[in-house]
């Protein structure tokens with residue numbers, strides 16, 4: 646008999662089905678044209694090859710809010726080193742991990758008790774920011790500190806992850822620029838929001854789970870930031886909710902690719918032209934699974950609202966402005982412990998029409 650810890654048990658309507666359809670139709674975008682020529686400053690000046698990539702990005706963001714990229718320019722060695730560092734860290738002794746454990750004041754480091762929508766996730770994580778801000782931005786309410794906690798072991802952990810961060814950040818800016826072009830905006834229209842970015846990287850380890858039909862690695866959610874760039878290993882378990890019929894489908898791992906999620910901030914900036922996709926992680930009873938999301942987030946002082954160029958009288962702003970730093974802090978608090986209330990969501994800022 647397996648003993649079931651009720652903290653992990655999902656409500657019946659949110660439990661994964663025993664068999665989940667493998668995704669077909671999730672767009673896979675080949676970014677190799679960008680390895681040959683720079684991203685154009687506007688659509689009018691784009692080569693046919695670059696314009697085709699922008700058109701694919703537009704369709705993927707519109708129809709799925711979710712896609713995969715290949716030939717993305719991130720060196721495979723950087724990914725492999727980060728993935729090896731991740732495995733070695735999670736294999737270390739529990740005391741070792743607890744030494745870098747997250748606290749309520751400083752959300753960075755190791756954590757094994759995260760909740761999504763008040764149900765505990767079957768996972769352990771390690772979070773860090775690069776670069777580390779000299780001072781925690783004031784809008785985080787003054788009570789939050791962003792200070793990395795680097796473990797002593799494994800050797801070279803920090804270096805491998807800083808290198809990975811540097812490479813993935815370059816890809817994040819490329820995607821941001823493609824998304825700007827896809828909304829008919831100048832290439833660099835969104836870059837300014839990221840001057841003092843609050844991006845962070847998370848290492849996710851999902852151990853085998855004795856009751857994979859009751860628990861989830863990460864409960865259903867949408868990513869709150871601008872964009873997520875996700876590495877997943879070959880095990881599989883990431884499910885995305887297909888917009889056309891609301892069915893959960895499994896994202897098949899493609900070697901040397903990244904999964905890109907449109908986050909809530911792009912949904913708001915685009916005034917709902919693009920929509921963030923709901924996703925979750927299913928677990929299995931046999932295999933450990935590892936993933937590494939890079940959450941590309943703007944400066945904490947950013948007031949998020951639909952971009953002026955994308956609203957007019959016939960298409961008024963669908964959201965009221967909200968402050969990213971405050972939003973992030975409120976969300977963190979609710980992930981840290983089980984609360985009686987629902988955590989903060991962008992629909993709380995939706996205008997009633």
Ligand SMILES: O=C(O)CCC(=O)C(=O)O
Nearest residue numbers: 849863877883926936938
């Ligand atoms: O592990 C994954 O594949 C996805 C994790 C995720 O959605 C998250 O950490 O926000």
Ligand SMILES: [Fe+2]
Nearest residue numbers: 866867868924
């Ligand atoms: Fe996510």
